[in-house]
């Protein structure tokens with residue numbers, strides 16, 4: 001294969017080309033969101049139902065139940081945990097929380113614990129609650145005393161800090177609240193527990209982060225940061241839509257004090273705390289230097305219901321308020337004034353707003369839903385760009401969408417065979433966001449089936465190299481492809497903790513794991529360049545694909561070999577180059593995956609390579625090679 005590279009750029013590489021899609025699937029609560037206690041506020045559960053206490057358990061005979069409190073801690077949180085310490089109790093009696101499939105106890109972290117309590121009946125009790133981090137077998141790693149008074153019959157919030165004495169390797173740990181025998185016979189109501197480790201940039205109610213010391217596994221945020229994503233799509237994906245209009249994602253239920261957030265039954269089979277809410281997302285984007293690609297609910301829910309046109313007005317207003325919460329002026333928008341009241345006077349940056357999600361499932365109603373949402377939102381915010389989520393030009397929409405969000409989940413071969421997917425798109429002023437894409441299965445007739453039927457549990461080299469082939473098409477067509485993101489982003493690998501595979505970054509309570517597809521995303525994102533240099537076109541039905549981009553000082557050649565044999569490529573560059581270059585290669589057995597038990601089975605390797613204006617390079621089988629060439 002000979003690749004002649006043209007010295008004149010054909011188009012810019014948009015700064016937004018590579019980013020991340022996020023929704024609470026497999027890993028918002030208990031993952032990116034740093035809260036360590038699962039079911040911390042008994043949101044959306046049925047009092048008295050055995051499942052209402054999920055993730056909680058009695059300690060030494062504490063008698064616990066979830067009640068509909070006669071005097072709830074807030075209107076958003078009607079349920080409380082009621083503890084009765086049996087008379088005659090001895091030892092430490094109370095309850096504990098198992099976390100999200102474990103709690104990482106780390107001796108270099110200070111944990112912030114808090115809860116609300118009240119005595120439903122005044123009592124003369126005065127003593128301490130002991131909060132602790134302890135192993136499943138009762139080894140106490142950290143504990144603190146919180147004074148509790150039986151005269152406290154109204155809700156009060158109490159706090160404690162926990163600094164573990166050691167860092168056990170096991171995450172099978174619990175957060176416990178116990179009382180000694182002096183509390184025997186008392187009944188106490190509790191609400192809105194919270195236990196936070198240090199967070200990214202120390203944001204209150206923030207994101208999970210590893211600690212600076214190298215000795216700790218980089219956790220989710222650093223994994224995500226290592227890709228330097230330029231945008232973050234939120235809050236979904238399916239999780240925006242609700243199984244019904246009533247259970248859709250409602251922006252204003254996700255902002256304000258945690259005690260005022262009701263949570264919701266998410267679209268992935270579990271309750272969302274909504275502690276990771278719109279303001280947390282916006283701070284996260286700002287801290288990570290990402291643009292939010294924010295979605296607004298557009299009248300369609302996953303039970304297949306589209307609201308009739310004459311019922312859309314309140315939801316269009318809600319979308320206007322949601323956008324004003326992000327960019328509005330506090331002096332003329334109550335939603336923006338709410339933002340200011342929460343400590344953020346100045347607006348956030350926002351350019352793209354997506355209207356719904358995968359509305360190709362409801363194309364007919366999208367004709368009027370898009371017309372009314374995009375029509376009104378464009379009038380209210382002419383500076384914003386609105387993304388349509390039906391198939392491009394099918395149906396015809398008015399106003400004409402300037403952006404569409406395409407999604408594709410397919411086999412490795414499909415991705416390798418479709419790298420020219422965007423080459424034939426009309427250049428008619430329409431721009432495309434490949435908002436979701438991933439190899440999900442090796443079985444073209446069962447893309448979303450079981451692993452026994454071809455579904456991938458984790459990305460594989462074959463799948464990731466197929467994705468890389470497809471991604472060379474994003475760069476060749478970056479004059480109309482402005483953004484692309486693999487989906488989904490995160491997966492808690494604990495049994496029962498995930499709803500979708502494969503995912504880009506896997507994690508458990510103490511570690512994060514980079515998949516082979518993460519490395520492909522990272523290599524493209526970190527070497528995206530600022531302009532595209534045309535070159536000999538690959539054979540669309542071949543197995544070798546490439547993309548050449550440059551920025552002011554370097555040339556980046558991404559070379560993908562999807563074949564199971566090496567490929568010799570001759571490059572003819574348009575200008576003299578210094579002889580020193582590096583090549584970073586990701587390659588391995590096509591079925592190889594990085595897994596929690598073998599997290600670094602396949603990692604990129606970078607080596608020096610001697611080149612000249614014309615040079616040969618042999619691409620390994622199933623490989624992505626990124627050559628970085630200094631322009632002399």
Ligand SMILES: [NH3+][C@H]1C[C@H](O)[C@@H](O)[C@@H]1CO
Nearest residue numbers: 237238239357358487488
């Ligand atoms: N079915 C996918 C499409 C939807 O938008 C996402 O929520 C799902 C997982 O990425």
